[in-house]
Every structure is written in structure tokens, then in C-alpha cells.
Amino acid sequence: MLFGYPVSAATANNWLHECLCEILRSIHASLETATPLPLPAWPDIIPARYRKRLEKRRGLEDRLNIYRITLEKLTTAEQKQILQALHDQNQIELLLSCHLNCEAIGNFPEAIHEPVKKLFEFGFELLTTLEIRDKHYKAIYDETxxxxxxxxxxxFDALGSRREALDHYLAESKYPFAGSNLRNLVPMCNKCNSYKLAQDILVKKDGTRRKSFDPYNCTEIRLSLENSQPFAGTITPTGQIPKWQIDFQPNTEEITTWDEVFHIRERYERNELDPKFKSWMDDFKRWCKSAKILPSSDQELVEAINRYATYYEEMGISDRAFLKASVFRMLHTHCQQGDQRLIFFIMSNLT
Ligand SMILES: [Zn+2]
Incomplete structure (x- = not known):
């Protein structure tokens, strides 16, 4: 991914998830003695610091009761296995970097699947009801x-518009214990969300583990089109398109996962570079005209393209500037290397 979210947006607003985990740990602890200890009744089972905010949420009480009753019927070993998964499925950073593995819900006894899923689905819904989701989004929107x-x-639209998708980065169908954890919940455009769906970000189709970007701890990457070939692409009604070679630096396993899950290279080529190349060349012509730049030599043209690429490089990510910057940086490199066919093509386009 192209940049990360501030981790504080997730950690500073994650109280509901922390509360749910604390209650579940107390339920497990009450079963660890030879004679199960009586649990406090609702709302006393809610830790005191969260009680006022949750005591009227009786739907939560119902789901916690079902979880506890189901858990009581399992063996001690199974209860331990589930408690371990509650912990492990929420170690998002370690899981994404392959420093830890966790068990998916399919490994648990069948009886506990629905109680866990229902509980954390309800937790996810509560994020909206309790306005946690909006606070989380605003914290991200304000800083990115x-x-x-x-x-x-x-x-991304401002808060108050239609909400952007909030993706369960670790799929809720497999890792439901992370279903209300903001550290695992990621605002994403609807198009990206429609590519990701319930794909398992931790595991490849062949069942092996893979590294993924951590949306809350992600260093910048750079897109390069330098290895594209100016006249080797498809011919469209508006002219010939370069044959695109989309590279990312640094070239890591996280990039491979991102591309596999979101079809990034394919989407850039089909939806951005191919259909927009001609209009971006026309934009360059208009820019030269308004800046009164009329290159009369190869060197002057190379300098004009360099200025234009630099302009977009300094714009950062907004309005597809990073893609335009890469296109004109690639054209600059090829012209600088003396590609006479390309120089003639761009010169002709300016007149
Ligand atoms: Zn997107």
C-alpha cells in the first residue's frame, strides 16, 4: 500500500474491543478452577471503567451468556485453545509480519463457532452505535x-458523507476474535474492498503463510515505470500506448501480497495508464503553452519534461500525481538517453 494510517487512530479508540477481551478472559478464568466460580451478573461483569457506556447494551449480555454456556461444555484443553486464539488473533502486527501464527476458527470445536462470530459481529455493530467508528475515521482522515x-x-469523503468501507483486514470469517479490534479494521475505498472481500491476507491460496503490509505501521514505497517501453504497448484510437512495466521499491513480499489481493498492477494499467496516457500528454502540451515553454532542441525538451515530472513528484499522492509523475519521469529518462523516436513524438505533440 502507498502509505500507512496513524496507529494512534486505532489504539486511542479501541476501548470496546479491550473491554470485550477483558470480559472473555474473566469468563475463561472462572472456568479454570475445579468448581467453576460464579460470574458476576450483568452489568457487573463489565469492567467498572466501561460499565456506564455498555450496561444498556443487553444484546451484548445475551451473546456473552451464549458464549459462556457453550464454553462450559468444552474440555479444559479446548477452552485453553480458544483462549490462546483470542490472544493470538489480535497480535495483528506480529501476524502480518509472519513473526507469529494463530489458529483460525475452523480449528475450534464446531459448537463455539457461532457464539464467537455472533459476539464479535455484535461488537463490530456497536462500533457504529457508540460512535467509535466515526472517531476512528476522523482521526485517520485528519492525518492522511x-x-x-x-x-x-x-x-475518501469527509466524515458526515456516506461512510467508506471498513475492512476486516484479517477476515472475520476466519479470525473472528479480531472482529472489533480497530487495529484490524481498515478504511478502504469500495473498489479495493470489492477486490479484497474475504481473502485471507495471512495465507496464500496454496495454504502457505505470507507477509502483508500493516496498514498502521507501513513505510512508504515508490512506484517506478522506468522499465516501460514507449512504443511497445497497444494501439488505441488515440495513439500508441507504452508497454507498461510497473515496479515498486523496495520490492518486498508485502508488495506481492498487496498486488495479488488488490490486483494493483492490473488496475493501474487498465483503468489509469492506458486510458489516461493521451490526456496526460495533452495536459503537458497545455502546461508548456501556459508556461511559454516552446522547446526547440532535444535538451530543452528533456528539461521541460524534467520540470513537469518534478512538479508532480512534489504533489505527492493526491489526484493521481504519483502516477503522472512516474509516467513523465519515465519519458524524461528515455528522452535523456536519446530516444529520437520518442523525442520526435513528444515534440510533434506540442505543436
Ligand atoms: Zn482503493
């Missing part, structure tokens, strides 16, 4: 470019 970091192309 207003665009989806998974594609860099779709704008």
Missing part, C-alpha cells in the same frame, strides 16, 4: 491524504 492508501486513486 484524503485518498484510499490501497490504490491511491479513489478519494
Amino acid at each position: 491524504p484524503h485518498v484510499c492508501p490501497f490504490c491511491g486513486c479513489q478519494p
